[in-house]
Amino acid sequence: MTQSIEQLRALYQAGLYFFSPENLLTHNSGCIIEGLLDLGIKVRANTAEITSRDVSKPLVNTDKASLVAQPSAGYAAFVIDISHSNAYVPLESLRGGRLAYLTNSDISLFCDVPEPFPLFAVHESRFAKKGGKRFALAFGPSNGLIAATENRIPFEHRKLTALRNFRPTFSQSVRGLLDIAFVPHLQKHMPVDASLLSPTDYLQSMMNSQLCLAYGGDFYTSQSNNTWLQSKQPDVFKVHTFASFKDKALVMRWDSWRFWESLMAGCVTVHLDFEKYGFDLPELPKPWVHYAPIDLDDLKGSVEAILDHQKQWPEIAEQGRIWGITHYAPKPTATRFLNQLL
Numbered sequence: 195m196t197q198s199i200e201q202l203r204a205l206y207q208a209g210l211y212f213f214s215p216e217n218l219l220t221h222n223s224g225c226i227i228e229g230l231l232d233l234g235i236k237v238r239a240n241t242a243e244i245t246s247r248d249v250s251k252p253l254v255n256t257d258k259a260s261l262v263a264q265p266s267a268g269y270a271a272f273v274i275d276i277s278h279s280n281a282y283v284p285l286e287s288l289r290g291g292r293l294a295y296l297t298n299s300d301i302s303l304f305c306d307v308p309e310p311f312p313l314f315a316v317h318e319s320r321f322a323k324k325g326g327k328r329f330a331l332a333f334g335p336s337n338g339l340i341a342a343t344e345n346r347i348p349f350e351h352r353k354l355t356a357l358r359n360f361r362p363t364f365s366q367s368v369r370g371l372l373d374i375a376f377v378p379h380l381q382k383h384m385p386v387d388a389s390l391l392s393p394t395d396y397l398q399s400m401m402n403s404q405l406c407l408a409y410g411g412d413f414y415t416s417q418s419n420n421t422w423l424q425s426k427q428p429d430v431f432k433v434h435t436f437a438s439f440k441d442k443a444l445v446m447r448w449d450s451w452r453f454w455e456s457l458m459a460g461c462v463t464v465h466l467d468f469e470k471y472g473f474d475l476p477e478l479p480k481p482w483v484h485y486a487p488i489d490l491d492d493l494k495g496s497v498e499a500i501l502d503h504q505k506q507w508p509e510i511a512e513q514g515r516i517w518g519i520t521h522y523a524p525k526p527t528a529t530r531f532l533n534q535l536l
Contacts, residue, residue: 199233202532208270208291209236211263217241220277220298221451222316224252225334229528231256232337238263248393250451252336252524267291271535273314280305292535296331300365300447303414304433312535321444321472325437329534330474334522335454343458343515346401349508356386356405356464359396360452368411368445368466376488377407379497397459404507405500406456408463409488411448416441445471457518460511462486464500476530477521482506484514 197205210230212223217240219227224244230237242258244251265272269291276283277298282305285293295307296314306324307313318330358377360369377386384405391399400406417423417434424431445466456463467487468478481487482503488496503510520526 196533197536199529202529203234205536206235206270206532208268209238210271210273211265211269211291212237212239212273212275213265213285214239214241214275214278215283216278217243218278219244219275220296221246221250221252221333221336222277222296222298222314222331223273223275225336225524226273226296226528226531227261228252228256228337229524229526229531232525233528233532235528235532237261238269240265246336247451247455249342249397249455250333250336250339252338254336254338276305277302282307294535298331298333303446306433314531314534316449317447318474319444319446319448319472320474321440322436322446323438329531330476332475332522332527333449333451333454334524334527335458335518337524339455339458340519340523342397343401343460346460349404349460349511352402352404354384355403356380356384356407357400357403357456357461358386358388358407359390359399360388360407360410361390365412365447366410367413368409368448371413371490372407372409372488372493376493376496379494380500383497383501397455400455400459400461403461404511405486406452406459406461406463408450408453408456408461408485409448409465410450410452411445411466413443414446415443440472445473448473454518454522457485457514460515462500462507462511463514464488466490477517479514479517482510484510484517486510 227237239261242262271292274285274295276295280297280299280301294312297305298316302315302317309326312327314329314331316331416439463485465485479485486500
């Protein structure tokens with residue numbers, strides 16, 4: 195049963211402690227901490243350092259040093275941020291409260307934490323499950339990003355431009371495929387801006403553009419029938435073993451800061467179809483209501499569908515921002531997180 199905010203405050207009166215083995219918390223820990231502070235719940239951590247993107251960084255106006263304390267028993271819950279190793283760290287010695295794990299890793303799909311400990315993970319897929327007690331996390335917008343995009347340019351005054359300003363990185367085969375087979379179709383109908391910008395210029399450009407290409411990810415093929423890997427590298431094979439795996443391949447590491455930055459900036463956010471490709475979140479966005487979906491089976495048709503919905507672009511952009519704040523701003527994210535910990 196979902197608890198009210200007042201009930202959660204009482205249940206977590208002793209506070210939560212966030213621990214990073216590398217002394218570097220990640221974006222999701224920072225956003226949850228922001229939400230806990232908004233709820234009036236005590237938070238402590240073993241470090242004041244948080245890694246994120248400049249425009250999405252959480253806790254920018256918080257005295258993070260005041261949150262730092264040595265780990266000790268007595269907190270209502272301990273959250274272990276294992277994003278950097280993406281591997282289970284046995285810390286059951288932290289007695290006195292609930293113990294949970296969190297990963298913000300690009301390869302979170304392969305993370306495995308033994309029961310009964312819950313794992314909160316980004317990039318979750320309905321098509322591949324490791325088993326155990328897993329909860330899907332979104333990257334989500336920080337309070338700073340929400341505030342920075344409050345005074346955005348009205349949609350009708352924006353440039354008819356699609357932003358595609360991805361910095362080159364490895365393991366982004368989805369973007370590579372769409373550069374080959376989707377972007378050329380889109381360019382026939384509108385400019386596609388591929389400029390690499392400073393963080394300030396990037397956010398301003400986003401708030402002055404009507405569309406934003408906000409997809410990402412890597413294709414992954416099941417290794418369940420890889421007998422060579424099973425016999426020669428059994429430890430690696432174990433990492434690639436799932437309790438359930440639908441079909442032969444899927445899109446992994448699909449979430450990104452850009453998706454949430456695009457929503458907050460009030461763009462029409464272009465992304466792979468959440469439902470079709472099994473992307474798992476507590477609340478899924480609806481295609482053509484909150485974002486513009488891409489169907490890999492028909493990339494030319496996906497461009498045509500985006501253009502067919504042009505009259506609805508302002509409403510899609512606005513509803514996307516509302517959806518993102520309603521379900522994934524720090525406060526609702528922290529509220530859901532506390533309920534899932536119970």
